[in-house]
Amino acid sequence: MHKPRLQLQASFDIAWLQYLDQQGRATQALPEFASPDWLTHCYSQMQLARQVDDRAVKLQRTGRLGTYPSSLGQEAIGVAVGNALMPEDIYCPYYRETGAFLERGVLIEEILANWGGDERGQNYQHAPKDLPICIPIATQALHAAGVAFALKYRHQQQGIPQQVAVTTSGDGASSKGDFYEAMNLAGVWKLPLVFVVNNNQWAISVPRTAQTATQTIAQKAIAAGIPALQVDGNDVIAVAWAVRDAIARARAGEGPALIEALSYRLCDHTTADDAGRYRSEKELDEAWQREPVRRLDRYLRSEGLWSDARQQDLDRELAQVMETALNNWESRAPEPATAIFDHLYAQLPEGLYEQYDQLRDEQARGAQS
């Protein structure tokens, strides 16, 4: 049979970045930003994220929160992403990002309010331009592209310093058109946009290998013509370096980038899920060997930056932070029922006055009886 002679037209590589190995040993010289203060800050924020998640799951179990998606095992990604953003940048998150929310200044009580069924939980006091938690998979990637357009537009038309948008999603999200469409547009329009895929290996019960036949998720960026990097997502320094570098390039007008952060979901998908139905104990045990918090703890101790005494202080401090947040959350007066009409439109259309009055009167009658 005839075999044509083919010529290589293009070739691509996917690089991998790690600073701390599984045992918490440095695999290469650390970047300048990884100062002792920075490292201990990240460490305590990862611990806090773990506590918030743990408490939220318990609150769900006792019926005080609705369904909750924990980020157990993925704290390094969230904290590194949130930390890499400047306050004026815009974060377009998905739902599994406790560490990033904390770094962005979202209050614990806001996180609890949101999953506790109170829509005021997305009215972030300290991140007023950030997008709220996005539930439909991958749609936030396109919102982020629109945000990045707005930021670039402002920079070009009004001379405002270049801000950057960062969006996060899971590995499952990378199967959706939104994800490809956002990368495609960001490439064509050179948008200041960083995509971070939190590859925790599972999309509910569907493993990464059943989600896509690609060898990496990072390589999906190649089709969009944008640079990509795969990083150890259990290594807060590696994630932070990659995101900082991508943000710096986006800020300098060099356009978008994709970062695939490899990690593992150590918890159920959400409190409504039972991961025991689809994955093995062995796989989970192995994943625990790679998890990010203990890895950083080991590194810090080996450098003399951490001790049992400091850990005890931190535990006390974080317990206090949690208690204050819980009190603030619980002592908040509930929203009046008529709030369902308050923010539907900027102004209530006349045609809705009747329904509004009906609800208000029903509530008043209920209060009397």
Added chain:
Amino acid sequence: MADEVNAITLVEAVTQALAYALENDPEVVLFGQDIGANGGVFRATDGLQKRFGPARVLDTPLAENMISGIAVGMATQGLRPIAEFQFMGFIYPGLDHILSHAARMRNRTRGRLSCPIVYRAPYGGGIHAPEHHSESTEAIFAHIPGLRVVVPSSPARAYGLLLAAIRDPDPVLFLEPKRIYRAAKQPVPDDGEALPLDRAFVLREGSDLTLIAWGASVKEALAAAELLSTEGVEAEVIDPATLKPLDIHSIIDSLEKTRRCVVVHEAARFGGLGAEITAQIQEYAFDLLEAPVQRVTGYDTVMPYYQLENVYLPGVERILSGARAALGYARGGQR
């Protein structure tokens, strides 16, 4: 004053309103497929990229979901994006972002973020277009809390309502009846004056019958009214213009006089807006009615290819039969 102003078509009025908005509000950006050098397949954006530059009038890659999604992101940061879908039949890949995000961003952030977006699309049948180019599915969008659905029926209303939609702090689906894009000319002063949203327009006064129609069907409704007039029946013609939220009060006010009503629309009948209008009339004005509300609509079929599109579209004859059916009920409720 008016005669110093050039008479323009509906599609030219759209262009004029877009140009006014771009000229006067630096937050306005326009994007869609082929809207730049080509000026849009209907020329609604003709000359705008040349005049305002490719940073504000942008051709996008071909992905409707992307078009509706990036508008959400832009709007949350304070821009006023105007997104064009080439045809309403291609809006469906973009439904997710319109329904799941644009319509509810204000609500879920308790007013912190909002989506002042205008999604524009040519809609409706009657131009001999291929499949998927002629639907009227406004009811899908009108059903969604948090959206506005606006349909102009004349050049002046296209200009005034589009400016209002652009200035509105909430998302608006602006459906342009392409069958009448160039059907008539009218002087439209380029004075930046918006027309009110959420308000119906009484296009013709009458005391015997209320005809409700929007978009291209207004043309046939007015023609039917003229014919009825020769028979001594004076029909009031109302164009709701904003289909959601609906100005039912103007309709009820009209029914106080006429007590009979025909709703006309191109869209399929089942679950169409005629059903909603009829239900509201029944709720609020049952006592006024001398006859059941008549619906003259498209059939509950797929919009046919163009050889049969005039069979599908409600024409003057069908409106007249609807009117006669409503008039055929004697006072007191009997035929």
